[in-house]
Amino acid sequence: MAWHGKLLRVNLTRGTCTPEPLNMDWVKLYLGQRGLGSKYLYEEIDPKIDPLAPDNKLIFATGPLTGTCASTGGRYSVITKGPLTGTIACSNSGGQFGGELKQAGWDMLIIEGKAAKPVYLMIVDGAAEIIDAEGFIWGETVWDTEDAIKKRHQDPLIRVASIGAAGEALARYACIMNDRDRAAGRSGVGAVMGSKLLKAIAVRGTTGVAVDDPKRFLDVTREKRRVLDPSPARARYSGLGTMAMMDVTQAHGSLPTLNCREVQFEHVLDVNVKKQHAVRRTDGEAPYQGNKACFACSIGCGRMAKIDPNHFSIKGKARYQGVTGGLEYESAYAVGPMCGVHDVEAATYASALCNEHGLDPISFGATVAAAMELFEIGALTSEQTEGRDFSFGNAEALCWAAEVTGTAQGFGKDLGLGAMRLCEKYGHPDLAMVVKGQEFPGYDPRAMQGMALGYATSNRGACHLKAAPFVDDFQRVTTDGKAKIVKDSQDYVAAIDSSGLCTFTKAAWQAPDYADQIDAACEGDWTVERLLEIGERIYNLERLFNNAAGFTAKDDTLPKRVLTEPAKGGAGKGRVAELDKMLPEYYELRGWTPDGEPTTQTLQRLGLA
């Protein structure tokens, strides 16, 4: 129960859609979503393959609580080998798509092969069909693709996950977007979809989701909402949104600024949450227009924005003068302080273009920041930037970059490579603020030593969501004790990421709150201990994939800048990221060798041998 026990295997080379039973033995060991998808990927592909080759697979996986009434129970993950990093990639998204897929009767989709011509997949409950996309939606934006599919199939309740021009052009950090502005955002999962010539997956589900003990499940989920809903954390996510973080990282000195030259942004008041809520003199409206909640969510953190119609970025462009998604903190940090841009309208426009064309705004912003530094040192010239001044802080350059990267035109193709490949191409690899090829999110690791370790050991490259050292990092800038906090939180988050619930709930819920809900929904005993062991198993399985792909302890590192150039201000003033003090203890706690490989004993303990 809570699982349908069914996956859909779509072979695009052969043009077939084949239902299969879900491996319920694996469910007991990996739960669902991130864990179960990773297990299928690990078993079905060679980790050494080219991520953009037809041999790679693209897995859309729901969790046991996806599609249920548990608060935030609408999450799904896309698991594949990532073209940005070459590691295993797992991108988690909200919106309505995941809940709809589960309600259609599917726990998972496995997409394999490559279509002979562009196609989309249409799923209506148990029926699935591969349909020609050429001359229909191939080449269209995410927004137009979604509208066109709903119109053609005459159902506004169809949910669509699709790629834009960026994914079609194989931009290394292309997203898979759903519900216009929700994204399986990181690691380039959209490029894998593009490589298969799969434009979109549309789904309509009416079968519902059954749970093991319906009465108990209703009681438990209501009880958990009574914990979550009145919590200050929920009120903050709803009232201020994730943008509340920007003033925090600014005060703490962990706001990556000017490609990590700085850790605080002198113009932060022009791009923070107060600016987002401030009424403009030009049109009497604020950028912030309201909230948007995902499937079954009682938090509603998503922001909706309206760009100033008089702003240079959208003047005369009716398409962008309505309400659109954004800004969220991670996007805002990347297209704002990281690039030195202090124009909230330009930042909102750049973020909206990332949604429209299917780009990860974190990687996009951090790549533009790297390009701006390359320009300032003369490694890039106006020849590449088509005559534009690409200096830090240039809002017009940022907007142009979003336009040409989103549509894969000219210099946008270079920017679509990501910071690592861009900086290598122009001779300065040290200027890429990446781990394993993936760009930093919005936390400078010099004042946040736990985050430094979390970035370095994340199985998908630099990531703020695969470990949760925030509370300790904001209190202590020293390295002692960080290895255990990072290791334990990585396992905990891996379990939550496999449940169908949103990681933001952990601001109010503790481990028993997740276990109680899963236990009421699913057969078998789902205790906290079991979930944490599953989380540890998942983390090690992902590591095994990466080791087999060729990654070693040498890749568990950070850019030279944050390892050698001390932070200039804030709580971490004078500090660098001190990985060497934390990694040996981390490997020991993990039961890994000094070379970063799980020992035989660890693999046996977790059933991975």
Place this chain on the structure above:
Amino acid sequence: MLMKITVKLIAMDPFSPPGFDANGIGVFTLADGSSLEDLISALKLPDGVGEAYMTLLNEDAVPISGRAGVALSDGDEVTVFPAIKGG
């Protein structure tokens, strides 16, 4: 003797105690010898499940467990923000 401590509240809207301006900045008067913990208690911050507050004293992070042992001085600046766990 009394001390004047400048307090900056971050990401706390709509919580705003008397005496704080629209930017969340206020000046607190405390008895000489007061600790950082005394200040935090006096602020009467919103309580709730999972809620904790972080503090910076003149830009240096002070752990929750160490606040009682940190004596404030006249003119100190204290920044307070909730334990946001990711954006």
